Amino acid sequence: MVAERRPGWWYPYIFVAGFVVVLLVNFTMAYFANSTFSGLATDRAYEKGLAYNQTLEAARKQDELGWTVGSNVDPQANHGAHITISYQDRDGKPLEDLTVRASLVRPTAKGHDREVTLARVAPGTYATAQELPLSGVWDMTVSARGGDAAHTLARRIIVP
DSSP states (O other): OOOOOOTTTTHHHHHHHHHHHHHHHHHHHHHHHHHSOOSOOSTTHHHHHHTHHHHHHHHHHHHHHTOEEEEEEEEETTTEEEEEEEEEOTTSOBOOSOEEEEEEEOTTSTTOOEEEEEEEEETTEEEEEEEOSSOEEEEEEEEEEETTEEEEEEEEEEEO
16 A cells, blocks of 8 residues: 655645755855955055055145145146146245146046156146046146155046
8 A cells, every 4th residue: 555645744845955056046145245356446455455555644644834835727629738736825826846746547447557757847836737638537646755754645637
């Protein structure tokens, strides 16, 4: 005589199959999480994080200088930009003998960044005309050095 199975004998198998599906999905997601983008957008992020106190100290020294910095970016044809930066000390006198460099970085596309030196065009005023390869948003960081003093200015500019 053949024994009949009780009704619902397969319920435990459904329970086990559900857990197997959940485990497979979890392992698949863990694999893709570890094998794709790391989330780091900054080169040497750990070292920069350790140097944060030095960054704060440099900002404090820059504030103590009391410099007044003016920046003007005039759009030009063919994705161009005429950049003018002026420096004055705390008494309003133009700052001379500065070495002024600008870094132009395209935040959304690598490979188009450039470093330029601004030429002195008037007392305390430095300028450059650049034809950039792409229109849109650019991050501009201008560094000025003179003697023991250094000043950094960061601006986001839009080039038509």
